[in-house]
Amino acid sequence: MTGTAAVDAAPYFDVTDPSFSIKSAAVHEARERSWYARTNYGLAVLRYEEVSRLLKHPKLRQGSAAWPAHNGITEGPFADWWASWVLNKEGEEHHRLRRLMNPAFSPKLIGGLVPRFQALAGELIDGFRESGGCEFVSEFAEPYAARVIAIMLGIPESEWPVIARESATIGLAMGVTIRQDMPKIEAALANLYAYADELIADRRRGERDDFVSALVRAHRDSDSLSDTELRDGLLLLIFGGFDTTRNQLGLAMQTFMRHPDQWRLLAERPELGGKAVEEVMRVNPTVTWVTREAREDFTFQDLDIAAGTTVHLFSESAGTDPRVFGEYSFDIAADRKPHFGFGGGAHHCLGHFVARSDMSEALPLLARRMRDPRPAGGEEWLPDSGNTGPVRLPITFTPAA
């Protein structure tokens, strides 16, 4: 798995090898030898400074636009939806969509949802607290993430299982079995489109003071989002916001169970919720790599990068780079440089204010009511490259008021 490629002295990783771990000691050792590694996809960037610069480098574009085509999916509803993503567009076409969508995700609008996030977290915790244990993913992370989406969309929170189910099905498109799964994926898309169309039609009939209305209302001069752009955007919100939040909450619990002193500190000082989210995402991000592709031949730090090269920016390796963060520590009160868990540059995560806000409310409430959490066995995990997180995370704890 680790070796030296013939091309140069850079480390080499087969990142598709099931035994490869992106958060492993082998990756950290490689980081000490070289700022980059070669992989079977292209390049992996391992250090903070280089990840930071390449994340926003003008010679690189977002790297996932061609994924369906690489798997033989060139037409149909899924290919069309993928191509519609603001994430998969570049230049003025991207900027126009981003300009129209950004204001609905403004921190000013999100701030009003904080009491709802708190009430939701409280209700879910009360559902299992007295038993002194739970399966953290299905009893907290998943319903919390899905109901936050329901709150954003203004649909009944009781409909969260639809969001969870259809979103998970669409997630199959990120895997290597995308072609076989396509009929299921397209059925899930159709279900969510029906939801989105109903919402858009409703807000066109009468605006409310909510997120969907803000998107419907969004305009620049005489330009605004069409119904097709709105439904594609709403589906991207559901898909981009649900899995990531569920996974990141599970990873947060994993990290805190390894650092019980920090969990106690969070219970005592709930105002550290925001910094706790940043610290978790620095050392244990769900998005373990950010993908870029070279637009043209260019040279970066004496390395020639050919047009079309896939460049994976390793977020955990960068976030724990000792050049910037010193010896490994997990400290929610420390002042740190920014992590790369939300990507960066023109494609910086659109929903990060929502994610930051909902997770920073959830974690201190969990810390206060669940003392000394520890693993109860029977964990199941997603592969740790790409978007990772627990599928099942049974825990036990001491209930507290």
Place this chain on the structure above:
Amino acid sequence: MKVIVDLAKCQDHGQCAIAAPVVFQMDEEGKLVWDGSPDESQRLEAEEAADVCPVQAILIQD
């Protein structure tokens, strides 16, 4: 109107240059350049740029 950018916070994500391209631009190296005292006609866009900045590094005064 004064546009102040906290360069200790700024990470050159460039969301401001998307929101308010007259006031903010990214140079060929991907670094932010901006107009510190833009025309009043740019106010709405500049405020939107401040609002969407992922690290909240932009301040608009008067």
